[in-house]
Amino acid sequence: MPVIPxxxxxxxxxxxxxxxxxxxxxxxYQIYRCNKMxxxxxxxxxxxxxxxxxxxxxxxxxxxxxxxxxxxxxxxVIGPYENRVLLITTDVLVxxxxxxxxxxxxxQLGQKAVAVNLSDIAAMGGKALCLFLSLAIPxxxxxxxxxxxxxxxKNMCKRYRINLMGGDTSASPGGLMISVTAIGxxxxxxxxxxxxxRQGDGIYVTGNLGDSGAGLKLIRNSFSAPEPIASRLxxxxxxxxxxxxxxxxxxxxxLASAMIDxxxxxxxxxxxxxxxxxxxxxxxxxxxxxxxxxxxxxxINNFDPxxxxxxxxxxxxxxxxxxxxxxxxxxxIFQDSTPCxxxxxxxxxxxxxxxxxxxxxxxxxLDVRGFDHFLPI
Ligand SMILES: [Mg+2]
Numbered sequence: 001m002p003v004i005p006x007x008x009x010x011x012x013x014x015x016x017x018x019x020x021x022x023x024x025x026x027x028x029y030q031i032y033r034c035n036k037m038x039x040x041x042x043x044x045x046x047x048x049x050x051x052x053x054x055x056x057x058x059x060x061x062x063x064x065x066x067x068x069x070x071x072x073x074x075x076x077v078i079g080p081y082e083n084r085v086l087l088i089t090t091d092v093l094v095x096x097x098x099x100x101x102x103x104x105x106x107x108q109l110g111q112k113a114v115a116v117n118l119s120d121i122a123a124m125g126g127k128a129l130c131l132f133l134s135l136a137i138p139x140x141x142x143x144x145x146x147x148x149x150x151x152x153x154k155n156m157c158k159r160y161r162i163n164l165m166g167g168d169t170s171a172s173p174g175g176l177m178i179s180v181t182a183i184g185x186x187x188x189x190x191x192x193x194x195x196x197x198r199q200g201d202g203i204y205v206t207g208n209l210g211d212s213g214a215g216l217k218l219i220r221n222s223f224s225a226p227e228p229i230a231s232r233l234x235x236x237x238x239x240x241x242x243x244x245x246x247x248x249x250x251x252x253x254x255l256a257s258a259m260i261d262x263x264x265x266x267x268x269x270x271x272x273x274x275x276x277x278x279x280x281x282x283x284x285x286x287x288x289x290x291x292x293x294x295x296x297x298x299x300i301n302n303f304d305p306x307x308x309x310x311x312x313x314x315x316x317x318x319x320x321x322x323x324x325x326x327x328x329x330x331x332x333i334f335q336d337s338t339p340c341x342x343x344x345x346x347x348x349x350x351x352x353x354x355x356x357x358x359x360x361x362x363x364x365x366l367d368v369r370g371f372d373h374f375l376p377i
Contacts, residue, residue, distance in 0.1 A: 072276065073194050074123035074260060080188045087184040087191075089120035095175025103219045106145045108238045109178070110152025116263065117182035118160060118242035119316045123261035125192045125251020126184035128244060130163040134179040136172035149178070160244060190251040192259040197277035197321040201257050201348040204330075206243050206318045206340045208291040209266055210305060211236035213312020223301045229293045240316040245339040247318055253333055255326040260319050265311040266345075269319055271354060271368040277321075282363070283310075283346035283356045310356070310366070321348055 044052055057071055068085060069077035079085035093099060093113050104112070114131065121128045133153065137146065157164050162182075215237030217223045218230050225233070243261070250256050258277060262269050266283075274281050288309045298305035322330045327344075334342040349355075354366040 069193065074120040075126070075184070077124070077191060083188055084185050085188045085191060087121055087124050087126040087186055088181065089117055090179065090181040091116050091120070092177060092179040094177050100219070101145075101176070104238045105152075106148035107152035107155070110149040110154075111156050111239055112152075113149075113178045113180045114153055114156035114182075115240045115242050116316065117180045118156070118162075118244055119240065119261040119263070121182055121184035122242050122244045122247030123192075123259050123318060124184075124186060125190055125247050125259065126186035127248060128160055128162045128182060128184045130165045130183050131157065132181040132183075133164060133167035134169070134181075135167070136170045136177040138172050138174070138176060141176060160242075186248075186251060190254065192251055192256055192320075193276070194258055194260055194273050195276035196257040197273050197279050197281075197348045198257060198323065199279060199348055199350045200324050201321040202324065202327050202330075202344050203270065203281060203283070203346040203348065204320045204322060204342050204344050205262070205266070205289065206246055206320075206342055207315070208289045208294070209262070209310075209315055209317065210294050210308035210312040211291050212240065212314040212316070213237075213265075213308040214294050214297050214305075216312075216314070217308075218297075223297060223303075225293075225297050225300055229296050232291075232293045233297060237314060240314065242316065243318045243340060249333065249337065249339060250318070250320055250330075253330065255330045255333070256320045256322050258321045262315045262317045262319055263313065265313040266315075266319070267310045267354060267366050267368055268313075273319065273321065274348070274352060274354060277348070278352070280349040280351040280353045280355070281346055282349050283354075283366070285356050285358045287343060287345045289341075289343045289345075 047055075053071075061067060061070055066078050066080075068079060069075075075087040075089040077085050077087060091113070093109070093116075095101060099109055099112075113133075117131070118128050131153075135146075153164065156162075211233050214223070215233040215235070218225060218234050219237065224230075247259070250259065258273050260269050260273055264272075266288075270281050270283075273279075285306060288306060290305050290309055294305045294308065298308075331342065331344075334340075346357075354368055355363045356366055357363050
């Protein structure tokens with residue numbers, strides 16, 4: 001998704017705020033329309049994924065027993081069981097929506113289906129325990145392809161020492177659909193939610209941004225690049241790495257205030273944190289980590305790599321907020337033990353605006369909309 005155009009002055013920023021409020025009003029109108037279930041002609045493409053989810057969030061809880069967190073974070077949280085809580089998350093991958101057969105190896109597809117779920121466990125600071133796997137399979141799919149998908153899934157289970165414990169299979173009248181449910185656990189006092197960020201907190205990410213979005217554009221032939229640039233970026237899209245070790249180290253340290261994994265994109269996922277925490281945020285454009293492969297691709301294809309870093313999606317890095325008083329200790333644990341690099345990219349602010357500061361000191365408003373499965377691109 002594009003951001004509001006760069007190089008805006010103060011006056012233009014004011015106008016952009018009005019524009020964004022207008023977009024927000026449309027968003028609430030979409031929810032209102034969705035709630036009017038009497039309208040039989042209303043289709044999901046009229047309102048989009050997020051307005052639809054908001055419209056069904058009411059009347060989901062009928063018991064407070066073992067209920068800690070429901071819809072609205074990376075995992076649901078159930079418990080406590082003595083000093084532990086259960087973390088549960090589910091994700092679905094649909095052929096021609098999330099992946100194109102022939103553009104990803106079947107084994108990589110299995111790996112990715114597991115990785116995106118483990119990433120949600122990592123985002124809560126948890127330890128992954130087991131998986132459930134459901135497939136809807138077209139009748140014409142080769143058994144060899146399916147076995148390769150399972151090989152990728154089992155390799156991930158072996159690597160992260162987790163168990164595949166059940167699931168379901170069905171025929172599919174359309175494409176292949178893979179649904180994974182992951183279960184993890186965590187110390188009840190260490191779980192990190194989206195709603196803990198406060199004004200003045202530093203914002204950190206655990207790696208380069210935008211590589212996966214660039215890989216997707218290469219897969220779709222929107223960009224071109226020589227080897228090995230192309231294969232490295234496509235690999236970032238096809239084989240994301242869950243930051244389980246970093247996530248649990250951050251949770252154990254007790255130094256962070258909120259955490260999320262970057263599935264929708266830096267700006268939309270930061271917006272999830274800000275919305276839950278009732279804050280705004282300011283990013284520092286020059287601090288956003290960009291890989292040398294993405295820089296090269298941007299140069300060859302003449303585009304701004306920061307647009308992909310801000311809103312490319314599917315990077316699956318962790319985004320962490322850290323109170324000012326903990327920042328020195330937080331950076332030190334990443335120097336002493338290095339499961340991954342860490343980059344400070346901005347700070348949490350009061351209000352609810354998301355902005356970005358460019359190197360010449362101009363502050364621009366950011367467009368918070370992420371990818372929506374049902375709205376036209
Ligand atoms: Mg997530």
